[in-house]
Amino acid sequence: MSSLVQHKYLPSFRHGLCTKSTQIQRIRVYCSTTTSTTTAVKSKSNVKQLTVEPKLALPSIKVVTAANRPSDSDLSLQSTWTHRAWVAAGCTTLLISLGESINGAIDMHMWVEPILAGLVGYILADLGSGVYHWAIDNYGDGSTPLVGAQIEAFQGHHKWPWTITKRQFANNLHALARVVTFIVLPIDLVFHDPIVQGFVGVCSGCIMFSQQFHAWAHGTKSRLPPLVVALQEGGVLVSRSQHAAHHRPPYNNNYCIVSGVWNEFLDKSKAFEAMEMILYFKLGVRPRSWSEPASEWVEEVEIASQSQAQ
Ligand SMILES: [Zn+2]
Numbered sequence: 001m002s003s004l005v006q007h008k009y010l011p012s013f014r015h016g017l018c019t020k021s022t023q024i025q026r027i028r029v030y031c032s033t034t035t036s037t038t039t040a041v042k043s044k045s046n047v048k049q050l051t052v053e054p055k056l057a058l059p060s061i062k063v064v065t066a067a068n069r070p071s072d073s074d075l076s077l078q079s080t081w082t083h084r085a086w087v088a089a090g091c092t093t094l095l096i097s098l099g100e101s102i103n104g105a106i107d108m109h110m111w112v113e114p115i116l117a118g119l120v121g122y123i124l125a126d127l128g129s130g131v132y133h134w135a136i137d138n139y140g141d142g143s144t145p146l147v148g149a150q151i152e153a154f155q156g157h158h159k160w161p162w163t164i165t166k167r168q169f170a171n172n173l174h175a176l177a178r179v180v181t182f183i184v185l186p187i188d189l190v191f192h193d194p195i196v197q198g199f200v201g202v203c204s205g206c207i208m209f210s211q212q213f214h215a216w217a218h219g220t221k222s223r224l225p226p227l228v229v230a231l232q233e234g235g236v237l238v239s240r241s242q243h244a245a246h247h248r249p250p251y252n253n254n255y256c257i258v259s260g261v262w263n264e265f266l267d268k269s270k271a272f273e274a275m276e277m278i279l280y281f282k283l284g285v286r287p288r289s290w291s292e293p294a295s296e297w298v299e300e301v302e303i304a305s306q307s308q309a310q
């Protein structure tokens with residue numbers, strides 16, 4: 001059992017940077033001798049040829065060059081009219097839900113329950129974002145029905161995390177907006193209870209906008225709107241530092257991307273690891289986080305510009 005978990009803690013390049021001294025594995029020694037005994041000066045010059053050249057043995061890293069790096073103007077990061085239409089449909093669905101909740105609350109003179117229902121929706125949306133993120137980070141591939149594109153997108157996100165900040169708004173949200181439209185619209189038509197609609201409106205809204213919160217978690221403080229920074233630092237939205245930990249080894253924590261309020265509990269209780277074990281022993285499927293994070297998980301680092309600067 002323990003041998004399965006051991007695979008999670010393989011070294012990565014990022015870790016290697018912090019512990020360079022432990023990475024020195026090969027030492028090349030150049031030795032030369034001379035039979036000349038003519039002058040002391042000559043002997044001194046030969047001493048210089050005995051050199052020890054430490055060589056860092058770093059794990060392989062994919063170098064991102066201009067040729068294979070997704071460019072800022074990459075078409076895959078741009079919004080299309082289809083993306084915008086789905087986001088508009090998702091927002092309309094949410095507004096119907098919230099409108100019904102407010103109307104019902106006015107008619108019934110009932111405010112506390114719908115507000116509490118909305119608060120519960122906000123808290124559970126964070127848990128839902130974590131479970132969904134864990135699932136698509138660890139299982140399936142591009143051919144998985146319904147969520148194949150999302151799985152590929154999240155794998156790409158682990159390789160090139162910075163691209164999410166370049167991704168246009170509707171491009172980033174359209175997949176979840178489509179899910180919200182299909183699930184919430186029927187609920188809007190069937191249920192007219194202000195408490196139910198308060199919960200559904202806020203929960204699905206937080207789920208739909210979770211990708212925007214995620215994008216903000218990758219932003220730099222100086223470039224983010226001050227209100228967003230304040231909400232991140234107040235714990236209302238997932239913080240930049242908390243989400244940064246998700247992109248560091250062992251790549252199996254901090255999955256929640258709405259407020260991040262569940263992350264500490266889920267990680268300390270090892271809830272996801274327990275689910276991974278259950279799925280492994282019941283279905284025989286291994287999560288990606290058990291494997292060496294050499295390909296899909298490791299962030300590709302752009303070093304071309306660094307080497308030019310040296
Ligand atoms: Zn992830």
Ligand SMILES: [Zn+2]
Nearest residue numbers: 157161214243
């Ligand atoms: Zn991320």
